[in-house]
Amino acid sequence: MEAGIVGLPNVGKSTLFNAITSSGAAQAANYPFCTIEPNEGIVSVPDDRLRRISALIVPKKLVPAVLKLVDIAGIVKGASEGEGLGNKFLSHIRQVDAILQVVRCFEDPDVIHVSGKVDPLSDIDTIETELMLADLEALETSLQKANRTAKSGDKEAKLRAAAIEKCLAHLSAELPLRKLVLDDAEAKAIASFGLLTAKPILFVANVDETDLEGKGPLVMKVREHAAKIGASVVPVCAKLEAEIAELEESERGEMLASVGLAQPALTVLAQEAYRTLGLQSYFTAGEKEVRAWTVPVGATAPQAAGVIHTDFEKGFIRAEVYTLADLETYKSEKEIRAAGKLRVEGKSYIMQDGDICHFLFNT
Template sequence: MRPTPDIQSPEGIHAHRLGPFTGDTSSDSRTDYLHDSRSLLCTFSLEPSAFSSHHPFTVLSLGIVGLPNVGKSSLFNALTAAKAEAANYPFCTIDPNVGVVNVPDPRLDQLAAIVHPERTVPAAVQFVDIAGLVKGASTGEGRGNAFLSNIRETDAIVHVVRCFDDPDVIHVDGSVDPVRDRATIEFELALADLTVVEKRLDKAKRAAKTGDKEAAAEVSSLEKAQAPLSNGQALWHVTLSNEDRDRLKGLQLLTLKPILYAANVTDAELTGTEGAYVTALRAAIAADHEPAQVVTFSAKIESELAELPPEDRADFLSSLGLESAGLDRLIRGGYALLGLQTYFTAGEKEVRAWTIKVGDTAPKAAGVIHTDFERGFIKADTVSLADFVANGGWKGVKEKGVVRSEGKEYVMQDGDVVLFKFNV
């Protein structure tokens, strides 16, 4: 389906289509596509596919960290089906691996069954896997501090922790102790952050000496971070004001990023009683008053699951007594951690899931598709997923009168099905 003009200008003059829309979203192209001799106001009701190939949408990015041999690369390989080298020895991950994983969402299948689009596009999560860290990583031990820089641009951190015994899988410290392992990784991340803070602090102090008030305020915030980091204390455990956090935000400090713990457990523990290792890990996190979630998974099961055809995976999980895969639980945990939700667009060209923040308004959600959608937002024709499905699509919901015309103040809800209208 071609972009369809909402073809009436304020003066009541109909806009005219002068030629085929090429997908070029430059201002000249938009003006050429719809205009009239007395008004250059152009109003569109477009399917997102007209723009999405030119403007990438928001993708949640998760950086995976952990000690060597905890199941980190095995998890990454299973999630992304990217066969990064995974071997039973430290530092097997030579370069950071990046993989994009589709977010499983049965609601997309419901929409596709009604709309019958040319394609269905799920939301996506990007996983960044780095080499296993060891004591001294922040100062160059193992593969060194360079690996930590690879996850500074991620939205959140997934810390994979070994919570299983297996004499055939060596532990870099000689024994399995998830509480100790967590402390080791946090210490290295804190020292890596310290290097960044101290480098910035030197510059801020020089600027503050010239009378720069903003620089002086930045010095104060940096020093509040420097003190605990110097002692190897992660900033997750430090009380900082919103103003301090705002000033530190641009540094992409690792220990200010939201963190999710992924506990790699035995197959039996996934369906049975939680083991002592996971219980101890949860207790340590609670003792530090850290607002972090622990998700259990089995790297072994995830690896086996990845080898199966998609249509056989549900039966495999059911045979193990599991309702969902580790991937699903990790992604749900990541969405909850970052306060994310999904809305949908549903047209003949495509049905697509889009990721936004909880609390985002309709214009903000439109901007995820294309900045012009937000800049020239007029309204959002909105319907709940349940109503859309129950009434057989756009035609049915319009006939039943359940489509809502939402304005700029509307706060998006998870599962909204939306058609945006805007002008540029």
Template sequence: MEVGIVGLPNVGKSTIFNALTAAGALAANYPFATIEPNVGVVDVPDPRLKVIHGFIKTDKVIPAALRVVDIAGIVKGASTGEGLGNKFLSHIREVDAILHVVRCFVNEDIMHVDGKVDPIGDIETIDTELALADMETVGSALDRAERTARSGDKESIARAEVLKKCKAPLEAGLPVRSLDLNADERKLVRSLGLITAKKVLYVANVDEADMHGTGPLVQVVRDRAAKEGGTVVPVCGKLESELAELGGDDQKEMLQSMGLEEPALATLAREAYKLLGYHSYFTAGEIEIRAWDIPVGWTAPQAAGRIHGDLEKSFIKAEVYTVEDLVKHKTEKAIKEAGRLRLEGKEYIMKDGDIVHFQAGLAGKK
């Protein structure tokens, strides 16, 4: 699971990345400050872990996590190599989804590459470069597929049809993700690494006067995201970087003074997790309580395989209950006595928040 942070130079990408991953000093304030991407691992905050720990005492509590890649600022002409654009675009091809940071604050001390703050203009600059890069990829792949298709090769004929389908929205200035593709078509698109096929979450970098993102600069981004069926998370990069440097009690005090329950980056991490199409199930015992990240729609054996491949192969059944069951009945023993412990088989589709013990054919494995 990997998301890439993209945006124009000086929109606050690295500030947000550093706060999100507690990566250290902020990047310098000039274009192309980052050539090789920084990579960090981010915990996905989940209050249910604390609830479970309140009833099941254990040595460790381990949240789900995702990898975040801070990709250098993209400028006009990136698709043709401007500002080392080809190198940066190759980094985006490798991630699973995109966090697009958009500057929604005015600060004369921080230069804007175009000389003015224009969120929609910034989005369109990035979208254009990504679409142009994809058009080049699709064009080259289509030429090859059509040459091979002339021999009657069925796979190449089918490939060419999918590529033509991808070419049409790109020529109209639309992302490939706007297409309704079947499973086989999506698999082909993934193999091409098309950037505009990836899901996008907009991150509106706001100032401290608009932490909830109600101002006009954020609203235009919300309107844009709504048309795409997307989401916007407002984040004050400056504030979040200050919060990231504080300890638990000091951080809580600062949040309370500003009328906030948690850092905005907690919301961002959860939204990025959802963007990737993942949710969590839990295992809980004396050694650890842990959130396991799995794609939505996975079966119980697949979820068991997330722990260890042998568990999927030798899966027998899953003992399942909910966080709500634990809150009501207090112990696993009481949950079982109340008839709330369910036994699920190989066809069971895992639900977000399931607490599970897997039973397998390997001695000592759970």
């Protein structure tokens, strides 16, 4: 699963990407297309539960969950019609599973805004409009093909055409597809299209150092908009986070304390991006390692086992499961067993965020 960082030019996307991947701070550039090919980075998802588990089951190493981030070049008005190499950039977005939209919520006369003024809602509308126009074009082209195939009596093509028409009607009402309810068959019929406005979205409000909590008027506008569409907002000062990322680990705490932060905003961002992707973690714990494994919300125990190795899913017998609360209460897995708190779950078990598991399987 991966998330794409998008936004207008000069909103701080690349600075944010470089900070969150600890690859160094980028200098703000007063030209639109400083990112031509999408940069990719693997980001650890901070999770204090790893530390708490390892305090009682002491391992040789800790392995956090990770997610993939893609830094996609700035989108401008007219991108859906090819402006600013728009079609190429939009194709990069089709390949990701969720969108992290960076919205500029700071004033700086030295960093030119592509529209000449800082207006986060206008920026959001520009991006959403371009994504909707791109989806309309892709669906209209696909509908022609589906209708031709449907004439031969192909049932799948008929279903696909009906699903496409449903999407087109929704988009024509100027509504993004993430708010459209499709049944499983309809969703499967159009899954390969990579529709842009169907992807979940998280807004990243890029603030200045005087508004680290994101309580200023510009961020509040973004929060109000996000609340209306069921999205979340994370305020981040990309410039500050880039500076923190360049420091040695031992120096970061002092820097954070000096600006009144308990932890880097990027920690919150990584966690919220993980949630936006519809992901959760379960853990395995032993002397070799304590590790967080990533599964979609709603995954079954066999599917979770398959994340470790495909043979685990194929030969799944059962899962032995306990919670971090159990571990902190009884102090060891042995005592959890003795207290009868170790649960045995079968193939239909739906994994819960934070489960600590052993899987039994046949090879």
